[in-house]
Amino acid sequence: MLADDPLGEALHFLRVTGSFYCRSELTAPWGLAMPDWPDCLWFHIVTTGRLHLDVGSETRVLQAGDLALVPHGQGHALRSEPGAITPDVMGLEHEFRNRYAVLRHGGGGAATTLVCGAVRLDHPAVHHIVGVLPDVIHVEPSGGLQAEWMQSTLRLIAAEAASLRPGGEAVITRLSDILVIQTLRGWIETDPAAQRGWLGALRDRQIGRAISLVHRDPARDWTVAALANELAMSRSAFSARFTELVEEPAMHYVTRWRMQVARTWLAEDGATVSEVAGRLGYQSEAAFSRAFKRTVGMSPGAARRC
Known part of the structure; x- marks a missing residue:
C-alpha cells in the first residue's frame, strides 16, 4: 500500500x-x-x-x-x-x-x-x-x-x-x-x-502520490496518461500541475529518477550495465546507455568505475 x-x-x-x-x-x-x-x-x-x-x-x-x-x-x-x-x-x-x-x-x-x-x-x-x-x-x-x-x-x-x-x-x-x-x-x-520545488511537490496530495509511484516502481512503463489515471486526473491537468510544482515535465522527472537509481546500482551494487537496463525496464542495453549518457553526462560504464 x-x-x-x-x-x-x-x-x-x-x-x-x-x-x-x-x-x-x-x-x-x-x-x-x-x-x-x-x-x-x-x-x-x-x-x-x-x-x-x-x-x-x-x-x-x-x-x-x-x-x-x-x-x-x-x-x-x-x-x-x-x-x-x-x-x-x-x-x-x-x-x-x-x-x-x-x-x-x-x-x-x-x-x-x-x-x-x-x-x-x-x-x-x-x-x-x-x-x-x-x-x-x-x-x-x-x-x-x-x-x-x-x-x-x-x-x-x-x-x-x-x-x-x-x-x-x-x-x-x-x-x-x-x-x-x-x-x-x-x-x-x-x-x-x-515549501517550494520538489520538496513542496511531495506535500501535494496528488503530485506527491505520483512522485511516490515513480520512486517505488521506476521500471514501470510510465506515461503522463498512466500517472494521471492513477490519480483520477485528466492528462492535461496532471501534466500542467506536475510541471508547475516540480519545475520540470513529468516524463523528464521519470527519466532522471531512473538514471539516478541506475547510477546508485552501478556504483554501489556492482550490477552490470545490462542488469541495470533490464531492472529498469529497458528493452536493450543500447537504449538504456543512450538515455543514461544524455541525462547523466557520462556512459554507464564510466559511472560504474567512479
Missing part, C-alpha cells in the same frame, strides 16, 4: 555513509581550513568552547551545544577568533582510529572541543534535497520537543567525546549520523524554502 506521506517516505530512505569523523581538542589561537568535498555534507558539533565558522562571505559564531551543517561540501574555515591562521586540516597530524581521528592543535589558550565529520547521503532523493539547502544550517539550543531531543543527543556526544570509553567512537559516529538526518528533517519541516 502506498504511503500517505510521500515526503516522510523519501526521508525514510536517506542513509548516511561516513567519510571522515574527527574529535578535535583545540586551544586558542587556532584555525582549521576544511577542504572542498562537493559530494559530502560537513557537520560540526561544538561540545565545549566557541568558534567562528566562515562559509563564503558568511560568518557564524557557534557556542557549546550548537551544531552546524555545511550541506554542499564547500571549503570553509573554523577559527578561535577573527584573523586566526587556518592551515589545511588534512595537513595536520591526526591520531587515526579506524574511521575516526583525533586532532590536537592550537596555541595553548582557551579550549574548544568539536566533533566534526564529512558524510555522504545515499539515495537518489538526496540530489533533490541537498540542491535546495542553504550554504549553512545552524542549530542552536531552543525550546520544543525536537530541540530538546537534539540537545540531549548533543550532550551525550559531548560526554562520550570527553571520556571516550570503550565503544565511544562508534557511539559518537552513529549519533552524529542521526543528528545530520534529524537536522535536515527539522529544516525541511520549518523553512519556507522547503
